[in-house]
Amino acid sequence: xxxxxxxxxxxxxALRKAVNWRGKRVIEIGCGxxxxxxxxxxxxxxxIQALDPDAKLIRAARKSLPExxxxxxxxxxxxxxxxxxxxxxxxxxxxxxxx
Amino acid sequence: MVHALRExxxxxxxxxxxxxxxxxxxxxxxxxxxxxxxxxxxxxRETFDDDWAANRAVREVLRLRLFRxxxxxxxxxxxxxxxxxxxRVWLDEFVQQxxxxxxxxxxxxxxxxKKKQSEATKITVRGPLMMGVMRKLERMxxx
Numbered sequence: 051x052x053x054x055x056x057x058x059x060x061x062x063x064a065l066r067k068a069v070n071w072r073g074k075r076v077i078e079i080g081c082g083x084x085x086x087x088x089x090x091x092x093x094x095x096x097x098i099q100a101l102d103p104d105a106k107l108i109r110a111a112r113k114s115l116p117e118x119x120x121x122x123x124x125x126x127x128x129x130x131x132x133x134x135x136x137x138x139x140x141x142x143x144x145x146x147x148x149x
Numbered sequence: 150m151v152h153a154l155r156e157x158x159x160x161x162x163x164x165x166x167x168x169x170x171x172x173x174x175x176x177x178x179x180x181x182x183x184x185x186x187x188x189x190x191x192x193x194r195e196t197f198d199d200d201w202a203a204n205r206a207v208r209e210v211l212r213l214r215l216f217r218x219x220x221x222x223x224x225x226x227x228x229x230x231x232x233x234x235x236x237r238v239w240l241d242e243f244v245q246q247x248x249x250x251x252x253x254x255x256x257x258x259x260x261x262x263k264k265k266q267s268e269a270t271k272i273t274v275r276g277p278l279m280m281g282v283m284r285k286l287e288r289m290x291x292x
Binding site: 052055056058061064068077086130131132136137138140141142144147148149 | 167
């Protein structure tokens with residue numbers, strides 16, 4: 051299916067205005083196939099832990115991860131209700147169409 | 150949902166930021182063309198029960214002083230497709246997820262309008278996203 055989401059990049063423009071992303075540790079919950087994750091990465095965070103409960107989508111996201119982001123983006127299967135991270139780890143959390 | 154928000158509160162650093170990004174509880178508009186050349190063909194009939202539940206969860210964590218609201222904004226988000234078949238695939242997924250009524254009437258209306266346009270005319274679903282920005286607070290109100 052040919053589907054382009056947000057060709058005008060309004061979403062990433064709004065995110066850029068909301069936070070100074072440079073050097074931040076970010077957790078994205080509900081990353082799906084990584085569409086928004088890659089756009090977030092372009093804003094300059096130090097690291098993004100991107101989670102989704104759907105293993106199939108995480109596989110797809112990993113497959114389309116560009117080499118230039120491979121050290122900064124970490125995709126994993128995970129649930130919003132059980133985050134396997136220690137307390138006080140992230141500067142920014144993004145609920146990506148999850149709530 | 151409140152549990153998920155509590156989990157995020159736990160893993161955020163002091164003064165960390167939570168961004169709640171999701172479709173606004175407004176009906177999506179479907180049309181032909183893209184950008185400024187978009188023309189409306191119909192309005193979807195989604196239900197917003199999940200959106201109301203999410204809003205309640207956010208209100209609850211604000212009430213508990215887990216977070217403080219910093220900003221709220223809304224902006225349009227377009228989904229651009231090549232054909233009515235693409236639209237149908239997207240719609241089927243959307244209907245299943247949202248437990249919505251069939252929108253076959255909209256597909257048919259779109260098909261008939263698209264026939265009168267050039268082959269290259271895109272289909273665009275336009276619907277606002279809302280973005281809530283909240284800051285983590287350390288002291289929680291007693292429940």
